[in-house]
Amino acid sequence: MESMTKKKLIAGNWKMNGSVEANDALVRTVIGGLQGATCTVAVCVPAPYLAQLQMLRHGSALELGAQDVSRHEQGAYTGEVSATMLKDFGVRYAIVGHSERRQYHGEDDQLVADKAKAALAHGITPIVCVGETLAEREAGHTEEVVRRQLATVIHTNGHCITEIVVAYEPVWAIGTGKTATPEQAQQVHAVLRAQLKAATPQADRVCILYGGSMNAANAASLLAQPDIDGGLIGGASLKAPDFLQIIAAAR
Structure with missing residues (x-):
């Protein structure tokens, strides 16, 4: 898939929010507004709601x-959720390495690299998060930090790297209103x-999302950048009108 025909990806991250x-109400409104959308749209929800979402999204x-x-397949890992379990609920994406984790x-x-490998082994696309803190940015270490974080994922997953999604989330811009x-x-x-290009000739297949306070007001200008292939959306994904406006901006 060439970069100019690659569909953008807008993925909502509800974090620890939601109720049945x-x-x-949120998902029905979002689905109702997806007609004509040209990008891929996903919502990453707390594990207890996967069954509900599987039913709500059916046919959409x-x-x-x-x-x-989990990096583990199964076993005595209380509280962990395996890729096999996620697959049972029709999960297509799994966030790994979010800065909060x-x-x-x-x-x-x-x-994080091992979790990405576990997801890939079961046909789930890992959304691999990388990003620097404010202190790291002010010290001039941004590139060093994100390259180190991604390098481990590349080293662990080899040729499968073309199947991942990368999300750049500057930690200083998450939930702070700063972008x-x-x-x-x-x-x-x-x-x-x-x-990615140094690791694989098919690097243009990989979506690189921006994940630091993307919202309805700034989405279009961010998504217009040549190497921004979508967004990992936090708070705005909990507000259907805002989320739909971001989706509409992802042409």
């Missing part, structure tokens, strides 16, 4: 995603694209 009642263009996946759960680069300028975001996306 609220989910029903909305894809289902999980917010995490790295920060609050101590996930390192190798664990990287389109130029700042594009600069990092170009670094990631070059790194």
